[in-house]
Amino acid sequence: MQDQSLPLPPLLTTFWRMLLWDYIVVGGGLAGSVISNRLLERNPALRILLVEAGINANDRQDIVWPNSTNGQFGDFDWAYYSEPQTNLNNRSIASNSGKGLGGSTLINGAFWVRGHTVEYDQWAELVGDDRWSYEGQLPYMRKTETFMTNDTDLEQHGLDGNVKIQNRVSTNRTKFPMREPLLKSWEELGASQLPQLDGNMGEPIGIAEAQENRDMGRREQTSLVYSLDGITVLTETMVAKIITTTTTNGTIIAHGIELANGTEIYSSETILTAGAYRTPQILMLSGIGPAETLEKYNIPVVLNQSHIGQHLHDHPIIPTFWQLKDPSAGYARESGSAIWDEPQYDLGLDIDFLTTLPVPKDGLAKAIAEDEGETPNPDTHPLLKQDRAHVCHVLQYSGASTDGSSLFFMTLMLVVQAEGSVTISSAYINDEPVIDPNFLGTATDRYALREAIRTDIRLMTSNETVIGREIVSGELSDNPLTINSTDDEIDARIRENGAGCYHPSGTASMGKVVDTDLRVKGISGLRIADTSVIPLLLSANLQVATYALAEQAAVILEPNTA
Template sequence: MDISQVSNVFWDYIFVGGGLAASVVSHRLSQFNSSLKILLVEAGPNANDRADIVWPNSTNLIGGDFDWKDRSVEQSHVDGRIIDLPSGKALGGGTVINTAGWLRGDKTDYDLWGSVTDDPRWSYDGLLPYMRKSEKLFNDTLHPDQHGHDGPMVIQTSLSTNRTFPLREYALQSWAELGINPLPDFDSNWIHRLGVGDLQENRNQGKRQIASVVYPLDGVTVLTDTLVGKVLIEKKAEHEDSVAVGIRLASGTEIRGKEIILAAGAIRTPQVLMLSGVGPADELKKFGIPVLVENPDVGQHLADHALFFHAWKVKDPAAGWTYGSPNPIFQEPQYGWGQPFDLIVCSDVDKKGLAAAIAEDEGATPDPSTHPLLAKERVFFEHLFMYTGATDGSLVTIGAITMLPTARGSVTLASADIKDQPLIDPNYLGTAVDRYVIREAIKAEVKFAGSDATVVGREILDGEVGAPGFDGVLTTESTDEYIDARIRAGLGTSEHPMGTTAMGKVVDNDLKVKGVKNLRVVDAGVFPVVITGHLQVAVYALAEQAAEIIYAEHSKTT
């Protein structure tokens, strides 16, 4: 169907963005009622049949054809650096370019979500059925009350695909020597995820599973390579709510429908809202955009998980520990079926130092019995011990991901033109807490890799590589100042933006935009709290429940 035909139809649902959430919700709505007229408009291409993005070692991912290639504004706490912020621009969205980590986060996160919204549907128990609905776990007996076995998304681990890495037992011993022990049955999606678990990936025998393939869009009309400029919003009287009546494409074509669903992600959805006249009044007036609904929270409260990598030398590359070494197992085909590591390690942080950092941020000594970061154990960071780093097997790579950032950033407009990237400020390391947490994460990893406290440090590795522009390397004797400088120079993103259209602030508990009828948001922007997982699992669950909420309302009105 071409644009002229599309514009002549009055649609039941129009989706702005064709990524993960839109694929799930539109698929489910079409399943519920095949007579629904559903339109999905995606700015990027259809990548469903592209063979160059299927495998973990694909080269056309970040920075390729399916990446918005966004960049941050200068980051004041990271030496003024401008940081690349990859984001999926294709049918299927981020599932086209992500690393396929299937990690839902901790029960505490979701219970906080349910608490701040005063709505049990968004608690862990409320979302668990939808997490289970989306997945088909590799093992029917692994905590069956927590996992799904009939869903569309196939989940694998290294062991389920017969990838037993030579360093696995040494890594497990080393984490145990540091007091970090296995989760129940190594389940990295256990209720509380502090500990060591097997990396779970949504891959089917190594192959990428794109949301728009796994949730087929057969009953949905899809426009790709089509940019939406704004939502058409009308206001008939001063005392009445505004009403969304359709969309205007960047080309100027207008398309009308009963309900508009923004699913363009935590960066593009607030941009579209603001260009449509919904957002902070000062921001809109700056670009001559009429203020239809003033909401200062649109585009605010941006959170993202930051990432820092460091490389370590292998004492004996010929021993066959890593990819690139002479070990023949790495030539077996299944070793190309997933990421080059097998364990996800989640840690808390020393509470005394954390309390001091909180006091620096908040200007008062926190009460350890009530402060949400102190009152219970929390997942502050993930450690990744990756069995790769050099083509000759001489290096390994270690990564730290900050899972519970307290700094908040923003998405604001650069212009009144949808074709211009918005101004994205993740505000990385913008709090003393965030700076303390990542410093402690690096210290823990240095102890793991570069000290006699662990078997990996004693027998396998031979010092950190260092970084360009720095004298010395990371060691257990490194000063806080040196560690902080290294972090500022190397910090990047985990590609997990969230919170810019937060539930309770921008949308209500049914995902409806406040002050605008017939307009909803379904993407990671609605998360009102930080999720300490890799966000796709939470978005799948959000979308599965959203589809039921939306269709239940449809059924009441027909």
């Protein structure tokens, strides 16, 4: 990897302007690193330039381990905030995004989650291309991973990929003190254990063990596990726009990029991998986007494309905290129990299970009718005709107190109907994009999250479960939620505590902005290959899907080489 940063001296600036690259990849995050690596692997003669706004963090040790403190809101986070959210008490919500080689793999929680086959298959149906179905993307999911258990289903998982996947067994974290009561409590509520406790085989509804993309605790930064040797890399370099020309017959051709300092760099093909926030911003600053937005900021319209920046999806999350009846039992890491001093418990998150569940369909149908203005057909409506991986419940044994007296719960809504947007506030790349996820903007979403919180209450503090009967005394709050809490009381807590999961997608959707070969419609020589092209929200953290997308993108770009 040849790593340089700008500003460049005048002579070298002229060199960059004149040099023609086969590919310029804009954004050195997860997708950009994978695509650059695989393109060169498929064709070693290629000249590839990877341009990243952040620094090269490959040698930074302060982000490596689970207890590292330089994560979200640290050196490698754009640390964006949303517009005020109507359904979250008009609060501006953190919209974190990785900045640096490796992108969000520098700061994420390292959860390894594929999601449900349903959304992938809907994706393929929506765009008319089976390559984007679950089965179509499965070979690339398998190619990505080295799955670290002895009972691996080899039809679903890979054993020799770049990314190592660990779980409780592979790291010998086998004695979490609350494991058995938690498992029994979920079963008391009717949840079932998934085969091999593996939620990453396409059918995640049930109880699964948490999987993490770590190598015996070590963070798997994409720019390290997908080598960039042989790739020319510019770090600390902002791309201001895509260079285009329009021929006399109206054909629009992308020729490369213009940097924030005015330097022009030319390529045969340009690939945007700047993420669901920055990719639409770069497009709009290039004159590609909604004409009314471009005209507002005196940006010449190259292509009027109304869908750019629209259809933003993200997962809302609700944190809650629960008081233990007997902190000395050692359930929480901060309790001082000797089990937490064993070194293997520093190798991963203090989590046993991800429990993924549907929500009751009767209430869901009523909420859908409120949104859509008519009673849905339960046999045909996509949210009703089968169980969906609607919500994920995660109990973490740390982070709630300094004395081990409480536990931390995270409730994620995975199937989301509300759509938001990303737009610009100026014609300058150094100004942040304007982000509006529109969290809980539909009655369907508000109902689903309310029901998810009711499930949390039943799990943690009702007589239905061993946890509620013997372990937890109640929610840690001035106005604790109980099994008798009303809809209004639960909704108030959601509005007060709701946040986002930092899983943005959809702002340059496949079928609307790009075709199924990732080419920007209406422009030659320009493609997009990041989460912005995912046309619907997946019921998962987006790492796995982004790795698969990037792996397949390299094959699409260089189809006849290996």
